[in-house]
Amino acid sequence: MKIRNIRGLLAAVASAALLWPLSGHAAGGNAPAALDNATCLNCHAAGKPEIKVEDAEGEDAEGEEVALPAIDPAKVAKGVHAKIDCVACHTDIVDAKEKHEKAPNAVKPDCAACHEKLWDEAKKNNQAAGKERLGIVVENIAAYKESFHARPDADNPDRPKAYCNQCHATHDFAVPVAGTPEREKWRMTIPETCGAACHEDQLDDFTSSVHGKLIEKGDTKGAVCIDCHTTHEIRNSSSEAFKLKNVLACGDCHTEELHSYRDTYHGQVNRLGFVYTAKCADCHGSHGIKAGDDPKSRVHPDNRLKTCQKCHDDKKPGMVKATAGFVTFGPHANTHDFEKYPKMWIAGKFMTALLIGVFAFFWLHSGLWYYREWQERKERKTVPHVRTGELGVNEGKHFVRFAWGWRVAHLCFALVTMTLVLTGTTVMFADSSWAPKIAALLGGPKVMGIIHRVAASLFVGIFMIHFVYVMSRLLRNRKFRWFGPDSLIPNWKDLADCWGMFKWFFGKGPKPNFDRWTYFEKFDYWAVFWGVNIIGWSGLMLAFPHVTASLLPGWVFNVGTLVHGEEAFLAAVFLFTVHFFNNHFRPDKLPPPDVVMFTGTQSLEEFSREHPAHYQRLVESGELEKYLVDAPSRQMHVGSVILGLTLITVGLVLLVLVVTGFFS
Structure with missing residues (x-):
């Protein structure tokens, strides 16, 4: 129910229902008020009475009401959209009435179309050199369109699995500059962003993992969703492209382990572009990765043979069941660490x-x-x-x-x-x-x-x-x-x-x-x-x-x-x-x-x-x-x-x- 409510809310945002003011708040009675930001915030600012609208999307959403998000002017002022008028995006809103009358031919707010239009205009006017970040946004849009998130939702084929505004707070959007402490602080909020809205089960597993515990302590060494799944070009985790890239994603942090893994037959086959041999997640798990000495870890000595037998099993074509010696195989053995190997x-x-x-x-x-x-x-x-x-x-x-x-x-x-x-x-x-x-x-x-x-x-x-x-x-x-x-x-x-x-x-x-x-x-x-x-x-x-x-x-x-x-x-x-x-x-x-x-x-x-x-x-x-x-x-x-x-x-x-x- 929680996920459906949030999706309904975001669908309402995407359909430009954000700016429906309460009765009596519009200046001048029935006369239309000026559609500037101040007028919109009279009703939608944080601290104002909650506004609920009917969620008209989704098979089970009929008659259910969802709350619209409140706008924090202070956060909006620090965001990249601070100088943009509300109606610049919500072009279908033409009055300040409680029940907005929609412009008949206006398109709904579309993050991708807007940014692509701005980039085309910048290139046309030879202004692209000063707007590199806008170019990056357009590249991200292209990646998103090919991603798993852009595919039709199974429950509602008319909409994608995820919109831009499900991950990005469109009103106060402001990703800090890479390499700054603010960026690292923002990065550690990503598991909650992904998990709270859609991936609750994965968030529960992640929270108990070694990565989740590091993030909970404020340690930036802990991996978050985008480190493994990327940001915009998110692929189906069962696809070969994802599995190949996921090994490299692990190796971005675990460099030594990546090199030693690649010296094994498992890693050599993976390097050739094939995914049927063991990869990081096959042995260590994905969201719920535990430390090697944790009794619940898949690679703990007590569990290792069972982990090997997931692949090395008589029931799989061309495979034979793993025997006891597999437990002492070193998937990350190297020739320079005498103490360990x-x-x-x-x-x-x-x-x-x-x-x-x-x-x-x-x-x-x-x-x-x-x-x-x-x-x-x-x-x-x-x-x-x-x-x-x-x-x-x-x-x-x-x-x-x-x-x-x-x-x-x-x-x-x-x-x-x-x-x-x-x-x-x-x-x-x-x-x-x-x-x-x-x-x-x-x-x-x-x-x-x-x-x-x-x-x-x-x-x-x-x-x-x-x-x-x-x-x-x-x-x-x-x-x-x-x-x-x-x-x-x-x-x-x-x-x-x-x-x-x-x-x-x-x-x-x-x-x-x-x-x-x-x-x-x-x-x-x-x-x-x-x-x-x-x-x-x-x-x-x-x-x-x-x-x-x-x-x-x-x-x-x-x-x-x-x-x-x-x-x-x-x-x-x-x-x-x-x-x-x-x-x-x-x-x-x-x-x-x-x-x-x-x-x-x-x-x-x-x-x-x-x-x-x-x-x-x-x-x-x-x-x-x-x-x-x-x-x-x-x-x-x-x-x-x-x-x-x-x-x-x-x-x-x-x-x-x-x-x-x-x-x-």
């Missing part, structure tokens, strides 16, 4: 050291290598041509370096890895400008998740097939030396070769004579083993959270997400910088690509130059000819070049995306 702090320091160490060493290695080869090119230093004819070998022959199985596995690895990088870093760097576009192009995070998991399964499957095949062959070969020159296991020669390369970089010694596998090729090979275990196991735990949380504490999700993402970042950047340089962009390799991994063969000159120790062993043992084949056909070579350039281009594009995502 020691595991994250340790993991963060380890991953930072790993990234810096790997990149510092190999980027320095690549830079020095590039410089040295470039200098030798300028000095026209070349490796003597191998005269294979003297060995009884046809100079047109190629050396078989990789069997077809290695080449197929490499190509599959390349395609799968690039797919993993694209789908994974799109989520990881969701803040970047390109990530939401890629996510939308691929069908959203859910589809990307499926693609990512399928690609990961293929990656692990190829790895396991390769591992089983290689081990079965080696275990059957009684003559194979595990630390010999044909083995990919690192040995002392690799350490000596690495040291020799740095001496060569600085002109302090000759370039090492590499055998079948160089130390940097072995690093590439064993990095896959490291990646499969670190990225694979952490990804598996994140893919099946209910299983993980039933066996392990929830903080493993935080550490797993960190390690999974940063190790993948390390792998991607290493592949598209160091690996590409070693195999395609060294001066001796230019122009790219090197197609040995696609054709499986390379010329004897290139083989002897890059692996002289291996070449010499084969010559001395007389086994060289066993590995010689005809050079690849032109079609095979051209196809390999096209394939190589395509993969390099895709890799470099991914590198740009990853780097821009990192710095975003």
Whole structure:
């Protein structure tokens, strides 16, 4: 009843019924009085007898009377409308009689139309520069027209859900200047403005919340309605636009929590523009937010599992019921607070050291290598041509370096890895400008998740097939030396070769004579083993959270997400910088690509130059000819070049995306 009465009152105000004077108060009896402000205030000023009018609007309002608001001249004098005559807005009032006769063609008072007209006139007369606040009002009007409040009221479709004057006191309207104590004092009255008229239930919840208690104490840190819902562009709270913006609204005050939330999968999906993962209000509530140590709080340890199970529930498509470990998951865990999150702090320091160490060493290695080869090119230093004819070998022959199985596995690895990088870093760097576009192009995070998991399964499957095949062959070969020159296991020669390369970089010694596998090729090979275990196991735990949380504490999700993402970042950047340089962009390799991994063969000159120790062993043992084949056909070579350039281009594009995502 209270809300209906107030709405009826405001409807009466909007229909220009404010200025109906009482009988006998109009000067001159039945003669019309001057319609100036003083005449209006004779009846409508504060302290005058209450004026009631019949509420003619609303289905249940017939015959019911509502009181018109009294006008306080002192407040009006301080308001922005102080110099405006009453009849300037109430143009349909033409007399000072008790029952006003209305002008037949006059429009009802309309705040929006009036301000828009004034702004149009200001722009037309080149006076807009001095009336910026009027321009802001017009912007607010445009926002209001698109808002939830401007929609037709369910009970009375002929009127909107809220008029301007339901929030603004039109007669004594005066919002203080931003940044002043008066503005903060006015701001803290907003919950009562919103709640008393329309949102009583929400006001009750808000009053008992942490925000409401701060406002009650006069603490301006407490959030009020407009901080979360905005002022004029208020959206339906169930809309995706509102839910996305509401997270940012919370983050305006809770900056640290926003950053840590965005590092979780929940926040990453939200950053991509999707709202199906948990948001602030899903965990903390909305109007009735309680402190974390309050037993009634949704995030209190006693209530946390139940809160998680609101989303993680078997009854929801694609979801599984949350298990005990979810309780200790840290939705706001970070890597810089050792006291609260020691595991994250340790993991963060380890991953930072790993990234810096790997990149510092190999980027320095690549830079020095590039410089040295470039200098030798300028000095026209070349490796003597191998005269294979003297060995009884046809100079047109190629050396078989990789069997077809290695080449197929490499190509599959390349395609799968690039797919993993694209789908994974799109989520990881969701803040970047390109990530939401890629996510939308691929069908959203859910589809990307499926693609990512399928690609990961293929990656692990190829790895396991390769591992089983290689081990079965080696275990059957009684003559194979595990630390010999044909083995990919690192040995002392690799350490000596690495040291020799740095001496060569600085002109302090000759370039090492590499055998079948160089130390940097072995690093590439064993990095896959490291990646499969670190990225694979952490990804598996994140893919099946209910299983993980039933066996392990929830903080493993935080550490797993960190390690999974940063190790993948390390792998991607290493592949598209160091690996590409070693195999395609060294001066001796230019122009790219090197197609040995696609054709499986390379010329004897290139083989002897890059692996002289291996070449010499084969010559001395007389086994060289066993590995010689005809050079690849032109079609095979051209196809390999096209394939190589395509993969390099895709890799470099991914590198740009990853780097821009990192710095975003």
